[in-house]
Amino acid sequence: MTKKATTGAEALIKCLENKDVKFIFGYPGGAAIPIFDALFDSTIDLVLVRHEQGATHIADGYARATNKPGVVLVTSGPGATNTITGIITAQMDSIPLVVLCGQTITSALGKDAFQEADVFGITAPLVKHSYLVKDPNDIPRIVEEAFHIAQTGRPGPVIIDLPKDITSADCTASLKNITMDLPGYTIPEKAPKKDIQKLAELLKASKKPLILAGHGILISGASKEMKTLAEKLGAPVTNTLLGKGAFPENHALALGMLGMHGTAYANKAVSNCDLIFSIGCRWDDRITPAKIERFCPNAKKLHIDIDIAEIGKVLQPDAYAIGDAKAILTELIKMVEPLPTEPWLKELDAYKKKYPLGYKIHGGLKAQHVIDELYNLTKGDAIVTTDVGQHQMWAAQFFKTHAPDTWISSGGAGTMGFGFPAAIGAQMGCPDQTVIAIVGDGGFQMTAFELSTAAIRKLPLKIVVIDNKFLGMVRQWQELFYDQRLSGVDLEGNPDFVKLGEAYGIKGFRIKRPADVRRILEKALAYNDGPCIIHAEVVKEDNVFPMIPAGGSSDDMIIEAPKYKMEKPKGST
Amino acid sequence: MAIIELIKNRPHIHTISLLVANKPGVLLRISLIFSRRGFNIESLVVSPTLDGRYSRMTITAHGEPSVLEQIIKQASKLIDVVHASEHKDSREVVEKELALIKVHAKAEKRAELLQVIQHFKSITIDLGPEELIIQVTGSTEKLDAMVAFLQDYGIIELVRTGKVVMGRGKMTT
Numbered sequence: 156m157t158k159k160a161t162t163g164a165e166a167l168i169k170c171l172e173n174k175d176v177k178f179i180f181g182y183p184g185g186a187a188i189p190i191f192d193a194l195f196d197s198t199i200d201l202v203l204v205r206h207e208q209g210a211t212h213i214a215d216g217y218a219r220a221t222n223k224p225g226v227v228l229v230t231s232g233p234g235a236t237n238t239i240t241g242i243i244t245a246q247m248d249s250i251p252l253v254v255l256c257g258q259t260i261t262s263a264l265g266k267d268a269f270q271e272a273d274v275f276g277i278t279a280p281l282v283k284h285s286y287l288v289k290d291p292n293d294i295p296r297i298v299e300e301a302f303h304i305a306q307t308g309r310p311g312p313v314i315i316d317l318p319k320d321i322t323s324a325d326c327t328a329s330l331k332n333i334t335m336d337l338p339g340y341t342i343p344e345k346a347p348k349k350d351i352q353k354l355a356e357l358l359k360a361s362k363k364p365l366i367l368a369g370h371g372i373l374i375s376g377a378s379k380e381m382k383t384l385a386e387k388l389g390a391p392v393t394n395t396l397l398g399k400g401a402f403p404e405n406h407a408l409a410l411g412m413l414g415m416h417g418t419a420y421a422n423k424a425v426s427n428c429d430l431i432f433s434i435g436c437r438w439d440d441r442i443t444p445a446k447i448e449r450f451c452p453n454a455k456k457l458h459i460d461i462d463i464a465e466i467g468k469v470l471q472p473d474a475y476a477i478g479d480a481k482a483i484l485t486e487l488i489k490m491v492e493p494l495p496t497e498p499w500l501k502e503l504d505a506y507k508k509k510y511p512l513g514y515k516i517h518g519g520l521k522a523q524h525v526i527d528e529l530y531n532l533t534k535g536d537a538i539v540t541t542d543v544g545q546h547q548m549w550a551a552q553f554f555k556t557h558a559p560d561t562w563i564s565s566g567g568a569g570t571m572g573f574g575f576p577a578a579i580g581a582q583m584g585c586p587d588q589t590v591i592a593i594v595g596d597g598g599f600q601m602t603a604f605e606l607s608t609a610a611i612r613k614l615p616l617k618i619v620v621i622d623n624k625f626l627g628m629v630r631q632w633q634e635l636f637y638d639q640r641l642s643g644v645d646l647e648g649n650p651d652f653v654k655l656g657e658a659y660g661i662k663g664f665r666i667k668r669p670a671d672v673r674r675i676l677e678k679a680l681a682y683n684d685g686p687c688i689i690h691a692e693v694v695k696e697d698n699v700f701p702m703i704p705a706g707g708s709s710d711d712m713i714i715e716a717p718k719y720k721m722e723k724p725k726g727s728t
Numbered sequence: 729m730a731i732i733e734l735i736k737n738r739p740h741i742h743t744i745s746l747l748v749a750n751k752p753g754v755l756l757r758i759s760l761i762f763s764r765r766g767f768n769i770e771s772l773v774v775s776p777t778l779d780g781r782y783s784r785m786t787i788t789a790h791g792e793p794s795v796l797e798q799i800i801k802q803a804s805k806l807i808d809v810v811h812a813s814e815h816k817d818s819r820e821v822v823e824k825e826l827a828l829i830k831v832h833a834k835a836e837k838r839a840e841l842l843q844v845i846q847h848f849k850s851i852t853i854d855l856g857p858e859e860l861i862i863q864v865t866g867s868t869e870k871l872d873a874m875v876a877f878l879q880d881y882g883i884i885e886l887v888r889t890g891k892v893v894m895g896r897g898k899m900t901t
């Protein structure tokens with residue numbers, strides 16, 4: 156009996172199995188049918204989503220929670236273009252995704268064939284790398300390369316565009332011992348010792364150091380080293396939105412998040428430190444002023460990053476080391492000694508006492524109250540995903556992140572519609588953990604159709620809808636900077652989210668009064684038979700503080716609602 | 729003479745060499761990095777290298793040096809770019825460009841024109857009854873000067889290859 160030849164699609168799926176892929180998040184269509192056909196016989200679990208954008212965010216949440224690449228499979232044309240938002244979300248936050256797109260047959264490319272889109276061209280500025288496969292025998296190599304590129308160095312999304320004739324044709328290439336052909340791809344691993352020594356030297360001279368813990372620490376898996384370094388130096392640590400979990404936010408040296416909506420004490424520390432040491436953070440414009448010379452002008456700046464293009468992009472550091480944070484920190488820890496930071500820590504403690512994060516429990520239900528109580532009830536032991544907006548900032552402030560890879564939020568792209576599907580991915584990757592999606596009424600409605608995906612799989616995730624019947628964050632800006640001229644932010648007419656859940660067979664809870672918060676959240680957290688929606692009907696108008704107006708520096712921070720009209724942000728969006 | 733002014737006021741031109749994998753889409757990715765930062769590419773030469781797996785790109789562009797440094801870093805980061813660098817010191821490299829210039833060459837002007845051609849060490853590669861085509865090689869500045877000079881005779885068409893460079897001696901490009 157002659158062995159049946161392997162098609163390109165079968166080779167593809169075999170390669171994915173060999174890469175230990177557990178889930179593919181996808182949606183079929185004509186150009187991708189050969190691949191779906193090959194999946195029929197595969198051990199890989201195909202998760203049928205309800206929209207391709209959902210697939211990318213689910214894969215993204217899976218990747219952030221597990222540190223493994225998320226895999227997406229869609230058809231050509233509109234299937235592929237529906238993934239664009241998810242791709243840029245992953246690219247901006249350095250998340251490893253492998254996105255497989257069906258494509259029209261090679262001979263029809265460029266002829267406006269049915270459901271043809273130039274996916275390679277459209278995605279070129281949004282990906283770490285991309286492929287248009289022209290030969291079925293290239294498939295094993297390309298899959299090998301795509302996974303390597305997506306996960307190593309600074310991670311990111313990789314697209315493989317697969318014409319239907321290629322996935323249908325025979326592939327005779329070996330699926331084992333695949334050699335990659337990536338002459339232009341280098342991963343900086345080891346930084347020169349003298350660069351690390353320079354960091355140590357500058358640290359030695361500091362009395363008021365501030366460590367800025369970024370997402371790179373989580374990507375590197377360096378949170379243990381991060382903690383050792385901070386404790387050895389006696390240096391306080393602030394973190395970015397995406398760096399939540401890089402250093403336990405309940406640690407005595409932790410100041411929580413800095414930046415636009417960071418804690419007042421973290422931003423005070425930025426203003427007053429004599430040295431700021433970014434580890435795996437890219438000095439984003441939510442944490443640095445438009446006039447960069449205003450960013451802690453008297454502090455030495457230190458930077459560790461795996462991406463050489465980040466060094467000097469926003470600010471010129473006084474010392475830097477290029478490479479993997481874990482490797483560099485391991486060396487650095489050996490070179491440093493405890494610093495005389497007692498007075499500095501006292502100063503910061505005074506700020507903590509003077510300007511604590513807070514909210515008023517009375518006068519209507521507050522989003523902060525719901526989130527704070529979630530934190531208390533779970534003792535921080537949960538994976539939290541968020542959508543984008545005010546609730547995201549309150550979640551960042553009030554849900555302290557204790558452990559790595561338990562905070563999942565779209566930072567760089569700020570993609571509304573991300574939070575809930577990301578929670579699906581996180582729950583699939585971490586079935587034994589409590590997963591809570593904290594979403595706004597606006598953002599949730601952007602991808603709520605994935606309720607089916609969650610319900611069918613009975614994923615026990617908790618969807619907390621913070622319903623203020625406004626696009627709250629935009630309303631806040633219009634109130635503060637645009638004379639309260641509310642334009643295009645009214646969400647009156649929202650559905651009853653409990654009933655929406657019911658339509659999918661999903662359990663619902665409702666919170667309307669501050670007095671009910673604890674009792675209802677306890678019940679919801681104890682419910683594990685499937686997803687549940689917690690519809691929190693919060694006060695309509697509330698603002699996130701502290702706030703540094705866009706483009707401003709930590710010196711411009713306002714801690715509570717200003718009595719005067721504020722100037723429109725300049726030099727930043 | 730407008731073109732002389734143009735040459736005088738010409739902003740500093742940067743020359744960037746890239747060694748890239750000979751794969752589809754490389755040019756697209758590189759040009760995206762330039763255009764995203766609002767950098768205008770002046771000239772671009774792509775040619776195969778001895779090793780067929782790679783191509784050589786020589787790009788000239790003008791703009792802020794600090795932005796260009798960032799662009800080069802970002803280009804180096806591209807998976808298919810093996811090496812990218814700016815040639816900051818023109819003494820370390822030889823640079824050449826070639827231009828074909830078609831000019832009006834009526835009988836009464838022809839002798840004078842041939843003298844100009846000789847002066848610029850260029851050659852005539854096509855001789856028509858009323859026009860001729862000149863081939864000139866040299867530095868970008870020399871070519872600019874010749875083009876400026878020929879304006880008086882009436883340039884009909886101008887095609888330039890864009891600059892190519894090579895490191896001197898042991899310097900690799």
Ligand SMILES: Cc1cc2nc3c(=O)[nH]c(=O)nc-3n(C[C@H](O)[C@H](O)[C@H](O)COP(=O)(O)OP(=O)(O)OC[C@H]3O[C@@H](n4cnc5c(N)ncnc54)[C@H](O)[C@@H]3O)c2cc1C
Nearest residue numbers: 369370371375395396414415416435437461480566567569
């Ligand atoms: C409405 C809204 C408000 C926001 N407000 C704030 C705010 O107040 N404060 C705030 O901090 N953010 C805020 N953000 C998020 C902000 O936009 C950025 O996404 C965030 O600051 C980026 O954090 P980061 O630099 O740590 O992570 P990333 O952007 O993910 O950058 C990670 C860095 O680490 C590097 N890296 C990757 N791997 C490694 C490795 N192995 N070793 C070393 N380095 C590595 C990368 O090259 C990169 O430079 C807000 C976002 C939104 C949507």
Ligand SMILES: Cc1ncc(C[n+]2csc(CCOP(=O)(O)OP(=O)(O)O)c2C)c(N)n1
Nearest residue numbers: 544545546569571595596597598626627628
């Ligand atoms: C896809 C997308 N569209 C628009 C925006 C701009 N935007 C940022 S926050 C926000 C309001 C979010 O409202 P909601 O989801 O209700 O959350 P809230 O701010 O009220 O907590 C908007 C519209 C965005 N970030 N993403």
